Amino acid sequence: MAFNIYDFTTLTKSIHEGLSSQFSPTATLAIEWTIVGLAYLLFVALFGLFLVYAERKVCAAFQQRMGPMRVGPWGLLQTIADFIKLLMKELIMPKNADKFLYNLAPFIVIIVTFMVISVIPFAPGLATFDFDIGVFFVTAVSSVGVIGILLAGWSSNNKYSLIGAMRSGAQIVSYELSVGLSLITMIILAGTMQISGIVEGQRDMWFIFKGHVPAVIAFFVFVIAGTAETNRGPFDLAEAESELTAGFHTEYSGIKFAFFFLAEYINLFIVAAMATTVFLGGWMPLHFGDFDSFNQIMDLMPGLFWFFFKVLGVMFLMMWFKWTFPRLRVDQILNLEWKYLLPINLFNILLMAAVVLFGLHF
Amino acid sequence: MTNEALIAAIDKIGAEAETRQGAQYVETFVPFAKMHGFMKHLKEDDNLAFDYLICVSGVDHADHMQMVYHLESTKHNHMMVVKVKTDGRETPAVDSVTDLWPTAEFHEREAFDLLGIHFNNHPDLRRMFLDDNWGYPLRKDYKDDIHIVSR
Amino acid sequence: MDELREIMITTDEIKTDEYLINMGPQHPSTHGVLRLLVQLEGEIVHNVQPHVGYIHSGIEKMAESLSYPQIGHLTDRMDYLSAHQNNEAVALCVENALQVEVPERVKYIRTIMSELSRLASHQLWWCVMGMDMGALTTFFYGLRDREDILDIFEETCGARLTVNYSIPGGLMFDIHPNFQRDVKAFIKKFKTKLPEYDRLLSGNVIFTERTKGVGFLSKEDAIAYGVTGPTGRASGFSCDLRKHRPYSAYDKVNFKEILSDVGDTYARYQVRMAEMWESMSIIEQLIDNIPEGDYAVKMKGVVKLPEGEFYQRVETARGEFGVFIVSDGKKNPYRVKFRSPGFSNLFAINHIAKGWKIADLVAIMSTFDLVIPDIDR
16 A cells, blocks of 8 residues: 555545445445545544634734643644533523524534535545535535524524524625635636636636736735634624624534634634645646756655645735734725625736636636 | 803703703703703704713612713813703603704613603614613612522 | 512513513623623613622722721722733822832833733733624734733732732832843734734725724713723723822823824724734833832831822823722721712713614723722723
């Protein structure tokens, strides 16, 4: 069983062949699904914990303090301790809450994040699904998460939660447009919606360089809209601590709260991963046309490293937003989308179409 | 305006007000029946123009309650104190000046809460800090055996 | 719900689309145990009724059984961010009543301490303002610089918050030998730090969009509602007692009364930021000129005020603070009333916030810079 950190195709193929030789095709599929499911579960849990820790350290750096330092070396075990605390907390439900919807809501939110994460290519050969409509799937499914937030707000029987949920609904429905349109801009350049195809198209140069002006505009629009879609600051109106205490998850405690919490961080990862895949070349190393020696040096670093390097870079940018900017007001957030981002986006699509039509890209 | 001129100007209003130079400010005593008209004059007269009500305090004297209004004119930068004695201290009542100075609404509510002074024509007279069944703690005869240790 | 309706006293009935929300007594943006009963239609505020009294501590009643020097100690606990100015008000009131002239040294030190505590208070206000707007980083920037002032307080009088430094007749102790050096070092440092505040928040486009043109208070309304301090001055109400009725050493320094005629949330923000510069300039003018002399005059063991009524006004960080003492000639006051700036300021909230959104209500609230024990007393 060959193991290659540059290309996981051989690894996955050999696992598949090994299983196929032992079991019937149905059983093979079942076992593979189980392995993949467990791998994602493990990844989400561990990466979620890491992200919480990273966010706290980044936030601490912006605020001129140390962040968690007591539990474990450099506070590394702090998030694990917090997670244990969350697991052991009592689950409290408001007396007049809609029991079924109240319990359903966190699961909808977390399931949606799992669904989206399944199409993201981490490295060559490390992606579960590779539809021919991959980008479309991401935009379609990620907006289902808002149903979970709306249900949480509605069923909690709390006015703060309801206001938060309604804000979140208005916000995500609006920003879904910008996310979709900025991705469409890049699809024009890529010529395919298949995620593996998009990544493959960036072998010689990342799309953000290839598409130059319209691609850079689309990237900024995507990062802004993506930040809004994850309900993070400065667009965290749905939880707006100083206004709505905790917004839609005011009434949730223990593991159900942890689901919302985890989903928020995984959504952050998803937005950063999509930005990486579509704009920054996914797991592709940094390549520039004919500089062969430079390209070869870049090739030395494995795809997995490149992917996480870029994802963490984009996530750092989004954390930077959160810890620097004040929060927007609900009408301003809609103004920003409908009056600025959407027209810019529509114009940008035309620009990109012109660039592709006349072959003005690199 | 000097204090003498101020006293003269206030004297012109009439309303059975007695004005004198106090230790710090010009002080006026007004009977409670005439107080609202008098206060209205103080605010609307161009020479006096007391447009800023600084403070409203209630004081429990042995046989009556007293309301003390500290007023300032932002136009002429002079200050005065208006004092109104109530009739007895069991059910004291004076006119509200909320219609003249909106801030009085809340200072009067506080006086009602802590001293039990009623304000006629007050738009929203209810307890501010305490429960409806509580006594009036700033009255001198208020007794609370649990919370107040008297020596 | 029915219970809430009973409490809510409004002249007009609650309409079908409206609903009530209790902001507080436990809420992240009320800065203490204040309860705002907010009548909303969607996000729009139709009516705000402040409910106070959750931490009423009966200081006025307590003061009736205490001697005059003891009352000063209670005033620390009212507006704990302007503790020194409150102390000073009581001390000045008693001194005026007894016609005691305190040494020049005392006046200078009191003025410097007042301005230091104004700076500390405005710094904390700035942190919390940013936090209410969702910019959490401001909180740590402000607290970082406030530490320096609290260290100076600690060195001077042993306490960081409830300083308890001014007493009738002068000061509790003389200043620490390092006082002048520390204050000068602090001013030098803070002059480089204050522009950082502007870079982080004042110029931010989201912040200006959210504060400019929001929550207007006209000059007439500010006077009518008795809204004083930076909040009133942002509406053009010239109410700085340091200028109009100077006490302590304020008549010996040059400073501007910061006025704005806009009256919106951003103006209130700007006025406080400018006041920090003015406070530093006042301290700089005084710190090198503290005259030699006693730090207190000898008072009698038992302070008895002559019969009469005495009123003293001082300018705290939040506005006009007044002490009204009715004396019957005994060692205890007959009646004490504190006119606290927060009390009058708070009740203008309904007038200002009507018609704006919840997020604006939070922003307006934080520009009022409320301290709840100051309101409840």
